[in-house]
Amino acid sequence: MCCSLRFVLVSIFTLLQPIITLRIATSLAWIEHTPQPYAIKNFYKGSTAATLTSGGVANLASNPQDFELAANAETQGLKQYANHKNVRLIYIVCEVAYRIVADKRKGITKLADLKGKKIGTFSGTSASVFVHNMMATVGVKDSEYTIKSGNVCMKAPCASDTLPSQLKAGSIDAFGIWEPAVELGADAIGSNAILFQNASIYREVYSLYSTTDALNNPAKRKDIVEFVRALNKTLDVFANKPKENGVYDYVAKEVGMDAPVVESVWVDHKWSGTWGNDLIDFIVEEDKYLAGTDKRSATSRKDLEKFLDRSIIDEL
Numbered sequence: 001m002c003c004s005l006r007f008v009l010v011s012i013f014t015l016l017q018p019i020i021t022l023r024i025a026t027s028l029a030w031i032e033h034t035p036q037p038y039a040i041k042n043f044y045k046g047s048t049a050a051t052l053t054s055g056g057v058a059n060l061a062s063n064p065q066d067f068e069l070a071a072n073a074e075t076q077g078l079k080q081y082a083n084h085k086n087v088r089l090i091y092i093v094c095e096v097a098y099r100i101v102a103d104k105r106k107g108i109t110k111l112a113d114l115k116g117k118k119i120g121t122f123s124g125t126s127a128s129v130f131v132h133n134m135m136a137t138v139g140v141k142d143s144e145y146t147i148k149s150g151n152v153c154m155k156a157p158c159a160s161d162t163l164p165s166q167l168k169a170g171s172i173d174a175f176g177i178w179e180p181a182v183e184l185g186a187d188a189i190g191s192n193a194i195l196f197q198n199a200s201i202y203r204e205v206y207s208l209y210s211t212t213d214a215l216n217n218p219a220k221r222k223d224i225v226e227f228v229r230a231l232n233k234t235l236d237v238f239a240n241k242p243k244e245n246g247v248y249d250y251v252a253k254e255v256g257m258d259a260p261v262v263e264s265v266w267v268d269h270k271w272s273g274t275w276g277n278d279l280i281d282f283i284v285e286e287d288k289y290l291a292g293t294d295k296r297s298a299t300s301r302k303d304l305e306k307f308l309d310r311s312i313i314d315e316l
């Protein structure tokens with residue numbers, strides 16, 4: 001015998017309940033995601049609770065019945081949009097000008113010197129698009145350097161399979177990825193580090209996504225607007241008053257970093273919210289590149305214009 005009648009009845013009742021939360025799929029590991037828990041804790045006033053689940057835009061695209069929102073880099077958004085035209089980018093949480101850190105002892109004094117070198121990154125992510133874009137601007141083709149994989153590190157001391165440790169050990173010559181791994185890699189080799197960054201060549205556009213399914217449901221839409229409103233209040237705190245509000249400590253605790261490292265990479269994170277007219281050109285170009293690496297056809301500009309949906313921002 002396992003269950004009391006009361007337990008069975010409660011269980012059945014629970015199963016029959018309609019879904020009563022705003023469900024958000026997001027990686028819980030990175031700095032970029034932290035405005036979401038902060039917004040839920042401090043500002044969100046929706047009619048239902050908001051819950052964060054580990055995941056991303058792929059979960060939203062494949063299971064629109066299980067999630068109302070997701071957060072991820074634009075790279076993952078574009079990959080999903082190619083096959084799921086119901087996905088919409090509705091808000092920008094954060095834009096991050098990624099950096100490449102290289103070891104000067106390997107004869108690297110400018111970006112073009114990375115030709116023929118071993119560069120650490122994650123294939124298939126925003127980081128590999130970043131490395132590609134950076135190298136392309138100095139005329140170095142993908143085939144003219146070697147991509148090496150490795151793990152990221154959030155806090156020193158970094159394990160030996162992480163990119164900062166591989167740079168220190170000399171098994172890679174450089175690496176490019178999201179923070180704080182680059183900061184920790186630069187720390188690991190001290191004055192031998194040289195950094196490359198250019199936000200107009202590549203920046204991660206870490207965005208909030210929804211689906212037309214959720215956006216066309218009036219009850220869900222109301223809570224989505226409330227959540228974005230809460231995020232917008234959060235971005236004001238993150239951008240303008242982080243120190244006064246203990247944000248460096250908050251973020252450090254959320255993602256397992258040291259607060260001084262959070263503070264030193266803060267400048268690389270732009271808490272944008274909305275976007276300018278240049279974003280469409282940026283994603284059209286990026287989608288062309290991703291279409292090649294993913295062996296699919298590029299999404300048309302007309303469809304990408306639909307992907308960028310300002311209608312929730314307009315309701316704030």
Ligand SMILES: *[C@@H]1O[C@H](CO)[C@@H](O)[C@H](O)[C@H]1NC(C)=O
Pocket residue numbers: 137198199200201
């Ligand atoms: C960034 O890249 C753009 C486009 O290639 C270039 O015009 C600009 O000078 C670069 N900025 C820096 C600081 O290198």
Ligand SMILES: *[C@@H]1O[C@H](CO)[C@@H](O)[C@H](O)[C@H]1NC(C)=O
Pocket residue numbers: 232233236272273274313316
């Ligand atoms: C968000 O809040 C700021 C104030 O911090 C405001 O200027 C802005 O227009 C709001 N809306 C969006 C979409 O960012």
